[in-house]
Amino acid sequence: MDINTGPSNAGAMESQPHTVVTDEMVADFVFCPRFAHLKWVQGESADSGGADSGEAEETRASTSHWLSLTRMSWDALGVSVGIERIEYESGESLPVRTCSVGRAEGATASASDAVALCIQGLVLRANSHLCNAGLLHCEGDGTTIRVSFDEKLLAQAYDAVFKLREMLAEPCAPIPLAGEDKCTDCAYAITCMPDEIAFMEASSRARASLDEDASRQAEVRRLVPARDDRLPLHVQVQGAVISRKDQVVEVRVDGKTASQVRMIDLSQVCVYGNIQVTTQAIRGFCSSNIPVCYFSRGGWFYGITQSTMGKNVLVRMAQYDVVTDPDRALSISRRFVAGKIRNCRTLLRRNCPDCDQTVLSGLSEYADRAISADQMPSLLGIEGAAASAYFGSFGKMLSSGAEFDFKSRNRRPPKDPVNAVLSYLYSMLVKDFTVAAMAAGLDPYAGFYHQPLQGRPALALDLMEEFRPLICDSIAIRLVNTSALKQSDFTSMGDGVAMSDEARRKVIAAYEARLDSLVTHPLFGYSISYRRVLSVQAGLVKRWLLGEIDSYSPFCTR
Ligand code: SF4
Numbered sequence: 001m002d003i004n005t006g007p008s009n010a011g012a013m014e015s016q017p018h019t020v021v022t023d024e025m026v027a028d029f030v031f032c033p034r035f036a037h038l039k040w041v042q043g044e045s046a047d048s049g050g051a052d053s054g055e056a057e058e059t060r061a062s063t064s065h066w067l068s069l070t071r072m073s074w075d076a077l078g079v080s081v082g083i084e085r086i087e088y089e090s091g092e093s094l095p096v097r098t099c100s101v102g103r104a105e106g107a108t109a110s111a112s113d114a115v116a117l118c119i120q121g122l123v124l125r126a127n128s129h130l131c132n133a134g135l136l137h138c139e140g141d142g143t144t145i146r147v148s149f150d151e152k153l154l155a156q157a158y159d160a161v162f163k164l165r166e167m168l169a170e171p172c173a174p175i176p177l178a179g180e181d182k183c184t185d186c187a188y189a190i191t192c193m194p195d196e197i198a199f200m201e202a203s204s205r206a207r208a209s210l211d212e213d214a215s216r217q218a219e220v221r222r223l224v225p226a227r228d229d230r231l232p233l234h235v236q237v238q239g240a241v242i243s244r245k246d247q248v249v250e251v252r253v254d255g256k257t258a259s260q261v262r263m264i265d266l267s268q269v270c271v272y273g274n275i276q277v278t279t280q281a282i283r284g285f286c287s288s289n290i291p292v293c294y295f296s297r298g299g300w301f302y303g304i305t306q307s308t309m310g311k312n313v314l315v316r317m318a319q320y321d322v323v324t325d326p327d328r329a330l331s332i333s334r335r336f337v338a339g340k341i342r343n344c345r346t347l348l349r350r351n352c353p354d355c356d357q358t359v360l361s362g363l364s365e366y367a368d369r370a371i372s373a374d375q376m377p378s379l380l381g382i383e384g385a386a387a388s389a390y391f392g393s394f395g396k397m398l399s400s401g402a403e404f405d406f407k408s409r410n411r412r413p414p415k416d417p418v419n420a421v422l423s424y425l426y427s428m429l430v431k432d433f434t435v436a437a438m439a440a441g442l443d444p445y446a447g448f449y450h451q452p453l454q455g456r457p458a459l460a461l462d463l464m465e466e467f468r469p470l471i472c473d474s475i476a477i478r479l480v481n482t483s484a485l486k487q488s489d490f491t492s493m494g495d496g497v498a499m500s501d502e503a504r505r506k507v508i509a510a511y512e513a514r515l516d517s518l519v520t521h522p523l524f525g526y527s528i529s530y531r532r533v534l535s536v537q538a539g540l541v542k543r544w545l546l547g548e549i550d551s552y553s554p555f556c557t558r
Contacts (some may be wrong), residue, residue, distance in 0.1 A: 019168055020073070021161060023081040023123075027116035029164040030156075031182070036164060037173040038188050043311025044441065045289070046187035074126035079161060081120045086129075093129040095120035108184035109136045111156075112448055114147050118157040121149050147324045171314055172546065181218075182322075196220060196524055200549045222526035226518060230267035234508050236501060238274050238297070244281040266290050266481045267282055267531075268435060272504070273297030291438070293431045298498060299424040301431040302455075304438070312441040318545040319459075330376055332544065332552050333449035334463075337383045338370040339466030339554025342391040346557055347469040351397040351477055359393050362386075379449075394473070398483045413496025418476060420490065420497050421507055425472035426464070428511050433460035433467075440538040442545075464536060466554045471530060475510045484510070523553050 028036040038044040069082035087094040097117050099110075109117070117134035132416045134412050136145040147153070176194030177183060183194050196531040199220045210315065233249065247263045263284060271277065272295045285292055286307040294303040309316075322328045345363035357482060366386035373379040387409070395406035398418070406418045414420040434457045436529040437444040446459025449465070479485050489503035499507070528536070537555055544552045 016542060019165055019304070020078050020080050021164055021168070023116045023119040025117050026079075026160050026164055027112040029167065030115045030160050031110075031112040031176055032186070033163075033167055034176050034192060034364070035186065035188055035509070037167060037170070038191060041168055041170075042173065042193050042441075044313060065195070072123050072127055074123045076126070077122065077161060078165070079119055079123055081123045082157070083120050083124075086124070089133060091130055093124050093131045095124060095131070095134045096137055096390075096535050097134065097465040098137045098139055101138060107145070108485070109147050114153055115157050115160055117147050118149050118153050119161070122154075122157065129400065135385075173548075175548070181308075183223055183460060184221065186223070190535065190539065193536075193543060195223065196536070196540070197543060197548050199524060204550045220526060222523040222528065224532065226527055226532065227516065227529045228267055228531050230265055232268045232270055232512065233261055233266055234270045234272070235275050236272035236297070236504060241276045241278065241282050242269065242271070243278040244284040245449070249281060249284075263288050263290070268293055270295060270431070272299065279351045291435050293435070295427065295431070299427050301427045301434070304431075304434060307440055315441045315542055315545055316443050316446075317444055319446055322448055322545060323452065324377065329448040330373070330379065332541070333376065333379055334371050334373055335552050335554050336449050336462050336465040337379055338367045339556050341367040341370055341383070342554075342556045343466050343469040344386065347473055348390065348393055349470065352393060355393055355396055361390050362389050378397065397477050402480045403484075403487050406482050413494070415496055417485065417487070417490045417497055418480060420499055421476045421479060421485065424504070424507055425475055425501065425511060426468065428508070429464045429467060429472055430457055430460050432515070432531075433457070433463040436534040436538040437463065439535065440542045442538065442542060444474065463534075463541065466556065467534070470555070470557060471511075471514055475507070476516050479506065479510055519557070522556055522558070
């Protein structure tokens with residue numbers, strides 16, 4: 001092939017407008033087409049600092065390599081490249097690309113690195129350079145691999161450009177890779193959910209063919225760490241000021257430093273009542289994707305500051321379609337409600353040995369009826385009846401020696417200590433599902449079961465249904481039964497009761513400990529923290545909205 005000649009159809013392409021693609025986009029596509037779609041079409045953010053497609057991307061983005069790129073393009077092919085460095089050898093130009101890992105001696109470049117280099121070489125040729133090879137510099141061990149642009153690699157590079165451009169025009173992402181090792185290091189694994197989607201597809205096929213073994217055979221790897229090492233910062237001392245100096249967040253009370261936390265250790269900041277957050281701190285939180293959640297002093301969650309909404313507008317469009325489609329809204333609402341009723345039953349069964357069996361069997365029946373409810377009003381009626389049966393027996397889960405009893409569920413304001421604790425915990429869970437929904441690129445205010453209402457995070461309320469008993473109710477029962485909370489922790493205020501600062505501290509600590517505790521995911525079989533479970537369930541809703549799975553599965557423990 002002539003060194004400056006493109007593919008046979010390059011001339012034809014010149015007359016057509018086409019999307020300009022970059023060498024990085026092509027490298028991502030060669031690594032995994034779904035990865036490229038999530039990143040370049042859907043605008044998803046990588047979940048962690050894990051490996052990226054070309055393995056050098058993180059390095060380039062964070063070092064001066066990025067600043068020293070030489071930008072060049074070849075309009076006929078519609079390709080733009082950023083070349084880190086060009087070396088010259090016997091009249092030839094060799095583009096240099098860096099990857100952050102080391103290669104074993106004699107190892108070859110990965111397909112994505114080789115194609116990216118080849119695309120750079122093609123652009124150099126189009127700009128009158130003689131170029132037949134490139135160099136891949138491996139930062140890990142300092143080795144350099146020479147990549148020759150032979151016929152096979154050139155064909156692969158052209159093919160990748162054409163197929164990438166076709167894929168960019170598609171609104172739906174390609175299906176995930178099946179069982180590939182590369183998924184274990186992929187920074188998009190939490191968003192992508194490759195094994196979870198494969199498992200749910202296999203389950204759905206198994207149900208259709210009544211072949212139960214088919215779903216059992218699908219193995220689900222836990223592709224993310226079991227726990228999130230970062231933790232929330234809760235600040236409830238009135239008058240406190242949260243500021244930031246470089247990468248350290250400082251909380252000052254009465255002008256004195258009360259605590260200091262590194263930004264990288266923070267997952268979110270929760271402020272209660274009159275707490276000041278400086279502009280510098282807000283800027284740092286936004287740029288590090290750390291949401292700031294605002295509560296009233298009494299624990300009412302009323303707002304959030306987040307960098308920007310997720311870039312994936314397609315998922316929000318799909319969400320609004322379902323909000324306005326009564327059949328689809330009902331189909332997912334049934335699952336939220338049935339999941340909640342099943343978990344209420346489980347909590348009662350575990351914590352109330354002398355619980356009336358008719359209540360337990362009644363809850364089973366309500367769960368079955370919820371899953372086949374044919375209208376939203378019937379579903380609401382079933383949920384109301386189940387809640388009445390459940391809270392009618394809730395007091396029996398409190399030990400006889402406890403300082404508090406429970407007669408019925410009440411709120412706004414809660415009229416007794418147990419209801420005050422429940423309301424406070426529900427508010428914290430709404431906040432965490434608001435954060436999880438936003439992280440998944442969903443609109444937390446557009447619900448399917450809870451109707452959209454000004455200022456109400458309806459989707460967060462939908463998502464939390466099945467977790468109310470598992471997280472909030474179980475914490476309240478434990479705090480009461482272990483006498484962690486005393487009568488002196490509560491004061492009467494008008495019609496209701498309010499918790500002391502000390503009681504709130506205990507409730508927050510118990511809540512965070514619960515979210516940090518490990519649980520086996522009932523569907524996927526891996527062990528993760530409840531905090532991660534919230535993200536997984538929000539991710540399942542998203543995958544359902546995008547048509548990648550047939551139905552949402554609620555999180556139900558046994
Ligand atoms: S997790 Fe696997 S399938 Fe998903 S984007 Fe990454 S490499 Fe592709």
